[in-house]
Amino acid sequence: MNVSRETWARLDAYVALLDKWQATTNLVAPSTLEAVWTRHVADSAQIMTLAPAHATVWVDFGSGAGFPGLVVAALRPDIRVHLVESNGKKAAFLREAARAMGVEALVHGARAEAIAGSAVTSADVVSARALAPLADLVRLAAPLLKTGAVGLFPKGREAEAELTVTAKSWNVEASLHPSLTEPDARIVRIDRFLGPR
């Protein structure tokens, strides 16, 4: 990744805190911590290239330990990032991590259903990694997608099949993008949302 010294410092602070918390709280699958920079940080960072250049508001559902939302906040401090995480311990970690990194990400310790369309009424991007099947993500994100947000959803090798299922319930224009970190994985971008079928 070609990033500034300040960005590296933010990411370093984040990974150091993740390492510290992981000793007592299960934030990421333990087997993935060793390769945290590729499995989580780089995997999250790559979705930035698919976001609109003018994005100023980003909502990440089911952020967990902060992937991809906190990585977005580290890379682009000018973007207002909302991290929506229903698990109280993980939400507490996200708050402390944002403080340690010196970024102003807003942490909502709540379910996505309670935030989209009420606490947050519009966004440029809505993302979610490893949260739910694509059709459910589109349903959760619908209040934001219908105001013009682009959806960015990293998916595995079943991305195309998930898109086929999604298209049965939702009228969307979507594109599939190769993952740079996992050869078989795809990132689904919901480019345009036209409502339910």
Ligand SMILES: C[S@@+](CC[C@H](N)C(=O)[O-])C[C@H]1O[C@@H](n2cnc3c(N)ncnc32)[C@H](O)[C@@H]1O
């Ligand atoms: C498998 S983890 C993925 C975390 C992170 N996005 C990642 O890729 O590492 C899913 C996370 O979503 C949270 N979650 C599940 N349902 C949710 C909902 N309806 N709203 C917000 N968060 C939710 C869980 O607590 C969990 O932290």
